[in-house]
Amino acid sequence: DAGVIQSPRHEVTEMGQEVTLRCKPISGHDYLFWYRQTMMRGLELLIYFNNNVPIDDSGMPEDRFSAKMPNASFSTLKIQPSEPRDSAVYFCASSRPLAYNEQFFGPGTRLTVL
């Protein structure tokens, strides 16, 4: 298996622009997680899905952030409009059923908002 795939790997955009991050989880994994990593706050859970349904989005910082999972093999995290404080590395992770929450991470998307 190719592991969790994220695109793009790097994104540089200007404040106010819309940003869309993409994730393909490992086949057969029914949980998908979006995390954000910054130097100041470390790794933070933003939202997670089970069988394509959002379960907990309490970590989404504000209404500018939205996430979707239209099918079992694809998820997006959208920021609109983007702000400089959104600059971070965004990770997607997936987990298989009954695995006691061992999560497999993608390589991340480094987002820079100017």
Add this chain to the structure above:
Amino acid sequence: SQQGEEDPQALSIQEGENATMNCSYKTSINNLQWYRQNSGRGLVHLILIRSNEREKHSGRLRVTLDTSKKSSSLLITASRAADTASYFCATDALGNSGGGADGLTFGKGTHLIIQP
């Protein structure tokens, strides 16, 4: 919010020595996991210890868990240059679905440097 706090924040040792990192957490847990992150890469799962376990081994890794003190330690024996990375503990809080999956709460990590 941060659950785990790793200690030390940074650790530099000579190749071949043992490295010990500690993690403290605040709430009751189903399990505790350790992950490694190489610079510019995603996190890699190393080992998981359940709340009813006290010690676990995997290759050169040894993890202990003391639920009464809400603490865990990760020992890497006979360190190698390739072990240079950041190490994070992550907790799966009690009240989550146990055998299922929920969001993990990560500490800020210990940055380990192995000097050749």
